[in-house]
Amino acid sequence: MTDSCRKETFLVQIGNRKEEHFRAVSTPIYFSTAFRHEEIGLQDGYDYIRTGNPTRDVLEKAVAELESGEKAFATSSGMAAVQLVFALFEEGSHFIASRDIYGGNYRLFEVFEKKYNFSFTYWDGKDYEELETFIQDNTKAIFIESPTNPLMQTVDLRKISVITKRHEILHIVDNTLYTPYIQRPLEEGADIVVHSATKYLAGHNDLLAGVVISKGKTVNEEFAFLHNSIGAVLSPYDCFSLIRGMKTLALRMRQHENNAKRVVEYLRTHPLVTDVYYPGRSGMLSFEIIDEALVSPFLKALKLFTFAESLGGVESFLTYPITQTHMDIPKEVRESYGLSNCLLRASVGIEHEDDIIADLEQAFEAITQLGVAKF
Numbered sequence: 001m002t003d004s005c006r007k008e009t010f011l012v013q014i015g016n017r018k019e020e021h022f023r024a025v026s027t028p029i030y031f032s033t034a035f036r037h038e039e040i041g042l043q044d045g046y047d048y049i050r051t052g053n054p055t056r057d058v059l060e061k062a063v064a065e066l067e068s069g070e071k072a073f074a075t076s077s078g079m080a081a082v083q084l085v086f087a088l089f090e091e092g093s094h095f096i097a098s099r100d101i102y103g104g105n106y107r108l109f110e111v112f113e114k115k116y117n118f119s120f121t122y123w124d125g126k127d128y129e130e131l132e133t134f135i136q137d138n139t140k141a142i143f144i145e146s147p148t149n150p151l152m153q154t155v156d157l158r159k160i161s162v163i164t165k166r167h168e169i170l171h172i173v174d175n176t177l178y179t180p181y182i183q184r185p186l187e188e189g190a191d192i193v194v195h196s197a198t199k200y201l202a203g204h205n206d207l208l209a210g211v212v213i214s215k216g217k218t219v220n221e222e223f224a225f226l227h228n229s230i231g232a233v234l235s236p237y238d239c240f241s242l243i244r245g246m247k248t249l250a251l252r253m254r255q256h257e258n259n260a261k262r263v264v265e266y267l268r269t270h271p272l273v274t275d276v277y278y279p280g281r282s283g284m285l286s287f288e289i290i291d292e293a294l295v296s297p298f299l300k301a302l303k304l305f306t307f308a309e310s311l312g313g314v315e316s317f318l319t320y321p322i323t324q325t326h327m328d329i330p331k332e333v334r335e336s337y338g339l340s341n342c343l344l345r346a347s348v349g350i351e352h353e354d355d356i357i358a359d360l361e362q363a364f365e366a367i368t369q370l371g372v373a374k375f
């Protein structure tokens with residue numbers, strides 16, 4: 001971020017005050033897949049849509065600046081962003097990744113292990129000396145989610161950067177849960193940031209998108225080459241939708257956080273809740289209820305919370321990780337790090353906080369009355 005304005009202002013103004021695009025306030029969508037050339041060798045910006053597009057440019061420049069990076073690459077999904085990052089590495093590379101990790105990332109890493117002879121060591125996010133001992137001759141990067149998903153654990157990104165710099169390996173951060181509104185990993189020494197922009201950045205449960213942010217000439221150039229060569233780029237319409245969503249990011253994040261903090265206070269005193277996991281910022285939290293048998297009736301009793309598999313949208317969601325987002329992580333692995341069958345993950349929306357708590361309250365009442373809860 002530049003010092004010229006605050007991030008709230010920067011977000012709202014994305015795409016505005018440009019001399020190009022007829023000074024349109026809202027960024028126009030350029031659907032054209034091709035751009036005419038005046039003559040051979042005259043390069044005036046665009047030629048083919050996969051390589052570059054004016055709508056995508058506005059988005060990518062804004063995201064790069066927000067994350068304090070130099071370049072951003074908008075992709076067709078968050079997973080395509082992760083795939084783009086790992087396209088940097090050669091067969092036989094080793095990586096260290098967060099133990100508590102988004103199930104889709106874990107599933108892709110398993111594919112990489114089988115197909116590209118990559119190997120992964122998982123770190124529980126606690127002991128930084130232990131992390132350093134995991135580094136081998138062929139280790140190429142440390143891939144961190146902070147906060148983790150679904151146990152909402154944060155790590156010290158600066159400490160990890162010291163280690164990655166000492167060993168000349170890359171520090172990659174999935175910043176989906178905190179967003180650049182809260183955390184800018186590149187300022188803390190990370191090299192690459194990835195996002196599922198489907199979540200908070202877009203914010204309305206109506207868009208699938210990803211983004212990779214980088215700095216440093218070599219990595220920037222490599223990504224530009226791979227983004228174009230692989231081709232999982234974001235469509236102009238989706239770039240427009242993402243820009244529109246991001247204009248309200250600051251406003252939404254403040255309300256998500258305010259509501260999540262209220263929900264945390266409520267859950268911490270509830271007799272049917274045994275544990276609450278909240279990283280301190282943002283709108284994501286997880287909690288364990290006292291008995292696995294209560295999970296299903298509880299989910300059925302909800303009237304405002306939507307039982308669905310995503311996060312970061314304006315609507316409040318509840319997810320049951322072991323059958324949804326994290327079902328591809330084997331049971332023994334999940335249990336070994338505390339992802340239990342009683343854990344529910346909430347993406348607290350921006351509805352009125354009292355209505356959100358009232359919904360949880362009536363669902364707890366309903367399961368108590370059903371006689372399911374004998375506590």
Ligand SMILES: *Cc1c(COP(=O)(O)O)cnc(C)c1O
Pocket residue numbers: 077078079080102104105145149174176177195196197198199208209210
């Ligand atoms: C959802 C998610 C992804 C994958 O993104 P998609 O947009 O669904 O492809 C990656 N990382 C995290 C932390 C996520 O929550």
